[in-house]
Amino acid sequence: MSTALWVAGLLLLLVVYLGWTAGRLDRLHTRIDTARAALDAQLLRRASITQELATAGVLDPAASMLLYEAARSARQAEEDAREVAESELSQALRAVFAVSAQVEVVRRAPGGDETVTELAAALRRVAMARRFHNDAVRAARAVRRHRKVRWFRLAGHAPFPLAFEMDDEPPPALTDRGQAPEE
Numbered sequence: 001m002s003t004a005l006w007v008a009g010l011l012l013l014l015v016v017y018l019g020w021t022a023g024r025l026d027r028l029h030t031r032i033d034t035a036r037a038a039l040d041a042q043l044l045r046r047a048s049i050t051q052e053l054a055t056a057g058v059l060d061p062a063a064s065m066l067l068y069e070a071a072r073s074a075r076q077a078e079e080d081a082r083e084v085a086e087s088e089l090s091q092a093l094r095a096v097f098a099v100s101a102q103v104e105v106v107r108r109a110p111g112g113d114e115t116v117t118e119l120a121a122a123l124r125r126v127a128m129a130r131r132f133h134n135d136a137v138r139a140a141r142a143v144r145r146h147r148k149v150r151w152f153r154l155a156g157h158a159p160f161p162l163a164f165e166m167d168d169e170p171p172p173a174l175t176d177r178g179q180a181p182e183e
Contacts, residue, residue: 018152025149025155028136029161032136032140036133039132042126046089049119050070051068051071056109056115066096070085070091071089073089074086090168090170093123098172098173116174123168123170123175124170126168130168133164134163141161
């Protein structure tokens, strides 16, 4: 009787522990989904601001066309090509705003100061959102690597989480000013 009670107690503890681990993994997957939605929103915001800037007539035609096409491609990219398109938008922003003189051209235009501040804030938010997403992915992967998770299939049918790898380095001319987001 005593042995059966011990075995039942150990099984109960194992079930509780596995349930806790499955719940933790579920919360991590929810965190990934939330972080991905926030990242998508910030990427869309960055592309929208870039398109508005490109069509404002403030920049020279070549810079406007480069930014517009990169932003359009980023907004319309399929999921499997999204990281590349977003990286190309980052590269286009760095190419156009490689020197602070270009930033000053935008600032002198009507509403330009707000546009520069908004773009700089969007660039910072994209980097932060990507970092939060990739941290959540890293945490979920660490839990999913445990043998108990694989043996008992605690991840269910959830796809293996993938990090969002892109070039999110902002143009130095937009970050040198230490602008704080206005919200």
